[in-house]
Amino acid sequence: MKIPRQHIEKRMARFNEICRKSGAKLTHQRLEVFREVAQTGDHPDAETVFKGVRNRMPTISLDTVYRTLWWLKDLGLIKTLGPPRERARFDANLGRHHHFVCTQCGLTRDFYSEKFNKLKLPESIQSMGYAEMTQVEVKGVCRQCAAKEKPGE
Numbered sequence: 001m002k003i004p005r006q007h008i009e010k011r012m013a014r015f016n017e018i019c020r021k022s023g024a025k026l027t028h029q030r031l032e033v034f035r036e037v038a039q040t041g042d043h044p045d046a047e048t049v050f051k052g053v054r055n056r057m058p059t060i061s062l063d064t065v066y067r068t069l070w071w072l073k074d075l076g077l078i079k080t081l082g083p084p085r086e087r088a089r090f091d092a093n094l095g096r097h098h099h100f101v102c103t104q105c106g107l108t109r110d111f112y113s114e115k116f117n118k119l120k121l122p123e124s125i126q127s128m129g130y131a132e133m134t135q136v137e138v139k140g141v142c143r144q145c146a147a148k149e150k151p152g153e
């Protein structure tokens with residue numbers, strides 16, 4: 001899923017600014033890895049980012065892509081979804097949002113809800129720690145997978 005051009009441009013501008021401010025070297029590889037995440041709403045994993053970047057930079061290695069993605073996360077330019085580090089997915093949408101996740105194919109889409117932003121948490125949370133923010137994950141079956149389940153309908 002391509003996202004609107006003006007969003008991509010805003011993300012690339014933020015990338016340039018944060019690299020400059022942090023004194024990080026702005027290499028072509030770093031730029032292309034970030035662009036790959038910034039131009040999609042697909043929340044790709046490292047392998048998918050690698051495949052996309054490799055089309056433009058055949059010499060890049062999966063290892064470089066991994067390291068660059070975690071470097072981008074440390075700079076606060078992208079976020080990760082879910083805890084398992086090996087299969088992490090990356091998200092360049094830093095705005096407050098929630099996710100719809102397809103349990104069949106893993107498709108992940110952003111959605112927005114003022115109501116969910118203000119969800120009242122159960123008191124039991126306090127015994128676990130303190131909450132910083134709430135992000136809702138809706139699990140379901142995406143339209144494409146649903147269509148495959150019921151052919152002809």
Ligand SMILES: [Zn+2]
Nearest residue numbers: 102105142145
């Ligand atoms: Zn699906």
Ligand SMILES: [Zn+2]
Nearest residue numbers: 091093109110
């Ligand atoms: Zn997202």
